[in-house]
Amino acid sequence: MGKNQLSIKSIVAIGIGAALFFVLGRFVAIPSPIPNTTINIQYAILGLFGVIFGPVVGVLAGLIGHILIDLSWGSPWWSWIIASAVYGLIIGFSSKYVKVEEGSFGKKEIIGFNVCQIIGHAAAWIVVAPVLDILIYSEPVNKVFAQGAFAAISNIVSTAIVGTILLAAYAKTRTGAGSLKKED
Amino acid sequence: MAAILSYIERESVIHKLTGTTKLIFFIFWSIAAMVTYDTRVLIVMFFTGCLLFYVSRLKWTEIRFALIFMFVLMAINMVGIFLFSPEQGVEIYQTRHVLIHLFWRYTVTIEQLFYMFNFMMKYMAVIPVALLFILATNPSEFAASLAGIGVNYRIAYAVAIALRYIPDVQKDFREISQAQQARGIDLSKKDSFMDRMKNSSAILFPLVLASLHRIEVISNAMELRGFGKMKKRTWIVGRKLSARDYIALVMAVMTVVFSMVVTFYDGSRFYNPFL
Secondary structure (H helix, E strand, O other): OOOOOOOOOHHHHHHHHHHHHHHHHOOOOOOOOOOOOEEEOOOHHHHHHHHHHOOHHHHHHHHHHHHHHHHHHHHOOOHHHHHHHHHHHHHHHHOOOHHHHHHOHHHHHHHHHHHHHHHHHHHHHHHHHHHHHHHHHHHHHHHHHHHHHHHHHHHEEEEEHHHHHHHHHHHHHHOOOOOOOOOO | OOOOOOOOOOOOHHOOOOHHHHHHHHHHHHHHHHOOOOHHHHHHHHHHHHHHHHHOOOOOHHHHHHHHHHHHHHHHHHHHHHOOOOOOOOHHHHOOOOEEEEEEEEEEEEEHHHHHHHHHHHHEEEEEHHHHHHHHHOOHHHHHHHHHHOOOHHHHHHHHHHHHHHHHHHHHHHHHHHHHHHOOOOOOOOOOHHHHHHHHHHHHHHHHHHHHHHHHHHHHHHHHHOOOOOOOOOOOOOOOOHHHHHHHHHHHHHHHHHHHHHHHHHOOOOOOOOO
């Protein structure tokens, strides 16, 4: 197998990640304090997959999952699909700094994960999605940025709470490097 | 649980096309609709799409809920556009024909109505073809068709895995969520917002662990069967293109060319009837 090829584990992680993203995004609606809006819990899971498996899995799971969600409703809205993929990519880069696989999830990792997810959501919903909406659909500038800002804030909050809790719980299930000690 | 669009078996020309053809057709159609803002092109595309839908022998009643959903989405979008930017149409078409002045900065202009009509058509023009792609493509053919358009087969396989495991993940989710509900964990409005977020983690965490376990099992099984040893792979449902596929592909290319030519020959994306 070539070096640049995806490993089998990554392929499966993309598939299962996309399936999770789809199920949570399509069927799970958690009401938010603002009337008639729901919290997108799938981005917390996508964040977790990005941290565990890296940027390639993040970008592809986000892309495939979001395309499947849109297709199941009838018609794709490409600008927001691409934004999901961008978020998956950026959160995936945090896997370099947040070594959750090794069982450590302290203050440093919490901050690292949350900084990455905030950058990721901001880039996706305040830059990519609105700019593409303007380019493709010529939507009014103030409308798309208002929409994007709202999406960014609600996704950042849900990922910060749910994503952090999940990662902390996950880290506890991993055995840390050097966790064995010689008896005195 | 909300109904969901999926494959419907039917005897029709559209169903007989290979998945690859339908995928390319859908992608080209989307590109054409994304690039153009020309009213004439969009209307032609919409009616051609409807005609193809008719040919496929699928029934409108089978997709009623999807249409209602898309209609609501579109209506919300329209209201949003008008609230945020009632002069967007004037800006684009450079003229201003006032119909009625409502209040404050809100004036209904013909340009705004025309712009919103175009915006709607841009979305509508893709709907029939997108629906055809979803309803008339056998999901097990989907991965083969992705590989058919030159996507790396590993990625095509990832898509196949996603489609295969969506029902399983859904079942996992339902079971875990019911088990947690039995323990008094609730996601509805009866709990406070912060509690809801914490409760959702109580459901998601077992789901994540189950999924990670599943990844382990599947990737071991694939490893054992020598997945990825060869540069290429074959697909059980892969089919060769036939004459009718080539006709459909030529039609897809012609749509893009037609859309580009009509859109750009006067130097602007927009068709402007006001000048």
